[in-house]
Amino acid sequence: MLSYRHAFHAGNHADVLKHAVVVQLLRYLGKKDKAYWYIDTHAGAGAYALREGYATKTAEFETGIAKLWGRTDLPTVLAEYVEEVAALNPDGELRFYPGSPYLAARLMREQDRMRLFELHSTEIEVLRHRFRDAGRHVMLYEGDGFEGIKALLPPPPRRALVLIDPSFEDKRDYARTLACAEESLKRFATGTYAIWYPQVTRPESQRFPEQLKRLQEKNWLHVTLTVSQPPADGYGLYGSGMFILNPPYTLVAAMKETLPWLVKTLGQDQSAQFKIESRGD
Numbered sequence: 001m002l003s004y005r006h007a008f009h010a011g012n013h014a015d016v017l018k019h020a021v022v023v024q025l026l027r028y029l030g031k032k033d034k035a036y037w038y039i040d041t042h043a044g045a046g047a048y049a050l051r052e053g054y055a056t057k058t059a060e061f062e063t064g065i066a067k068l069w070g071r072t073d074l075p076t077v078l079a080e081y082v083e084e085v086a087a088l089n090p091d092g093e094l095r096f097y098p099g100s101p102y103l104a105a106r107l108m109r110e111q112d113r114m115r116l117f118e119l120h121s122t123e124i125e126v127l128r129h130r131f132r133d134a135g136r137h138v139m140l141y142e143g144d145g146f147e148g149i150k151a152l153l154p155p156p157p158r159r160a161l162v163l164i165d166p167s168f169e170d171k172r173d174y175a176r177t178l179a180c181a182e183e184s185l186k187r188f189a190t191g192t193y194a195i196w197y198p199q200v201t202r203p204e205s206q207r208f209p210e211q212l213k214r215l216q217e218k219n220w221l222h223v224t225l226t227v228s229q230p231p232a233d234g235y236g237l238y239g240s241g242m243f244i245l246n247p248p249y250t251l252v253a254a255m256k257e258t259l260p261w262l263v264k265t266l267g268q269d270q271s272a273q274f275k276i277e278s279r280g281d
Helices: 013-029 076-087 100-107 121-130 145-152 172-187 203-213 251-266
Strands: 037-040 047-049 096-098 113-118 138-142 160-164 192-199 220-226 239-245 273-279
Touching: 013 076, 013 100, 013 160, 013 192, 013 220, 013 239, 013 251, 037 100, 037 145, 076 096, 076 100, 076 251, 096 100, 100 113, 100 121, 113 121, 113 145, 121 138, 145 172, 160 172, 172 192, 172 203, 192 203, 203 220, 203 239, 220 251, 251 273
Parallel strands: 037 113, 037 160, 113 138, 160 192
Antiparallel strands: 047 096, 192 239, 220 239, 220 273
């Protein structure tokens, strides 16, 4: 929806899960010398202020990244994620939060490329400003990432991470995400696709994981982080999930170490839990 601004939610528990996974996927792609592309269908503004503006109205980062900040006992996955957040806060005070494009820009190499879609007219202008000196490594597209991605697949190096994470405030985003992933797999079957979704009380959200599993018979990983019981009034985010198609083989073990720690640290009541489901080759 064009009214949606991710800054209200930057750094919350859902961002912790999403971005910890994204960092692992990018680091894995970077282990081989061959180039890769990072493609983001809903890029947002790239980075967000936490102590001013939209984020202060909800302070959702207090439920997420703030609880990891300064910890010395982080599991490896979270330590690597927090290291990237810290790069945006060199004085040691948590004031800014990196979105997925910023994380990708930090981790990509000279041979890698980034392609970002954003439909919101204000967000895309902020994104352009952030990447004004990026040169040919980064291309920005003001438009619908669900549709625009078709022209980019398969990418020239035949290696890519595609992040699909709309806001899902519009319930049509569930069907559009499924269609986008299905079409993308037809064009580029070997790409890694990371799909984020919210845990909310909408029926579309409740059935979404099973629909995702039907996209591909094997070679997928599904992880969820639930931090509380569903709100009594039926509104609000109580957890989130990441569904990865063609994940690296290392990610299951990494999540088994990470998610119990996150439940203990970010859980808000006795309903806090995690789930790991996978199907290999």
